[in-house]
Amino acid sequence: MKNPIVSICVAASALALAFALSGCSQEVSKTSTTSVSKDGTVKSDEKTVTKTPDGATTKTEETKTTTPAK
Numbered sequence: 001m002k003n004p005i006v007s008i009c010v011a012a013s014a015l016a017l018a019f020a021l022s023g024c025s026q027e028v029s030k031t032s033t034t035s036v037s038k039d040g041t042v043k044s045d046e047k048t049v050t051k052t053p054d055g056a057t058t059k060t061e062e063t064k065t066t067t068p069a070k
Contacts, residue, residue, distance in 0.1 A: 025050040028057070040068040 028049040035043050044064045051057050 025052050025058075042066045 028051050029047075030049075031045075031047045033045045037043070042065070044066075046062045046064075048060045048062075049057060050060070
């Protein structure tokens with residue numbers, strides 16, 4: 001009975017330590033633009049720059065295009 005409880009405690013501690021050491025990403029900037037063309041098509045551009053705890057930066061660009069139903 002003792003061994004399963006000890007194993008669960010060790011596993012939970014290791015998981016908590018992994019989350020504590022990884023940290024969170026910080027959003028540095030976020031830009032969003034939306035444009036509508038004459039035919040009703042909507043184009044959305046979103047650019048996000050995040051910084052990780054170790055100092056690395058990540059740039060993410062996402063483009064969505066929606067056409068109206070005819």
